[in-house]
Amino acid sequence: MTAPLTLSAQDLLRRRDHRLVVEGVSLELRRGEVLGLLGHNGAGKSTTLQMLTGALPAHGGQIQVCGFDMQHQPQQAKACIGFLPEHPPLYRDMRVDDYLLFAARLHRIPPAKLAGALALAKQRCGLQDSGNRIIGTLSKGYQQRVGIAQAIIHNPAVVVLDEPTVGLDPAQIRDIRALIRELGDSSSVILSTHMLNEVESLCDRVLILQKGRLIFSGSNAELLTNGNMEEAFLQITENQAAAA
Numbered sequence: 001m002t003a004p005l006t007l008s009a010q011d012l013l014r015r016r017d018h019r020l021v022v023e024g025v026s027l028e029l030r031r032g033e034v035l036g037l038l039g040h041n042g043a044g045k046s047t048t049l050q051m052l053t054g055a056l057p058a059h060g061g062q063i064q065v066c067g068f069d070m071q072h073q074p075q076q077a078k079a080c081i082g083f084l085p086e087h088p089p090l091y092r093d094m095r096v097d098d099y100l101l102f103a104a105r106l107h108r109i110p111p112a113k114l115a116g117a118l119a120l121a122k123q124r125c126g127l128q129d130s131g132n133r134i135i136g137t138l139s140k141g142y143q144q145r146v147g148i149a150q151a152i153i154h155n156p157a158v159v160v161l162d163e164p165t166v167g168l169d170p171a172q173i174r175d176i177r178a179l180i181r182e183l184g185d186s187s188s189v190i191l192s193t194h195m196l197n198e199v200e201s202l203c204d205r206v207l208i209l210q211k212g213r214l215i216f217s218g219s220n221a222e223l224l225t226n227g228n229m230e231e232a233f234l235q236i237t238e239n240q241a242a243a244a
Ligand SMILES: Nc1ncnc2c1ncn2[C@@H]1O[C@H](COP(=O)(O)OP(=O)(O)OP(=O)(O)O)[C@@H](O)[C@H]1O
Pocket: 016, 017, 021, 039, 040, 041, 042, 043, 044, 045, 046, 047, 048
């Protein structure tokens, strides 16, 4: 049986400075899936993720999250989604617990459920012993865990991660990838990355964006029919550039 849809987008469009930076992007995400979003710098990955999470309004197209329309039912749609932006909104002077409680209140978690939500998010992100730490004093890997914890504190059905392992050392990358795998078991995940091995090891399906348009959508296995992940990515993006 096919897993239920958690997120779908049709024909997304976004301009920046009167220039189309995302055009005609449609996608679907099902429960338990990890979807990788690939593309060169400036391809439109972050803009697409910002639209999917309601952080940036789309100039065209529709988005549904867990059946709620992002334009007409933004509060309900946003309640079903958690977002780790490329530059996580961390308050460096705050303690981890205070920051996560602040994020929980923003997500309208009722007071009686705050302590439980905080404990669960910290446990999932390996932050049980870090609640009293000042965020700015944590390593980059632990700051990223805090960024992910704020994204999942309301236990969303969809988790969107924009370049979650950028700037981390190999051990930190391993830990964050293990966490993403775990998130993919319980929720659905969309992940933007430049790291092709990350896509190969974490994702069920892959989308490739180029100049704001989708040029590939398929399973890892379909992408890999063109050789290894790097060759496949370069072949698809270079063929498309030559045809343009
Ligand atoms: N705040 C902004 N104002 C104006 N233009 C922007 C803004 N943010 C992004 N852009 C432009 O929109 C286009 C898409 O950018 P976007 O950040 O979505 O791409 P990306 O694929 O995420 O790139 P990267 O991998 O470098 O993060 C680029 O041409 C970029 O210069």
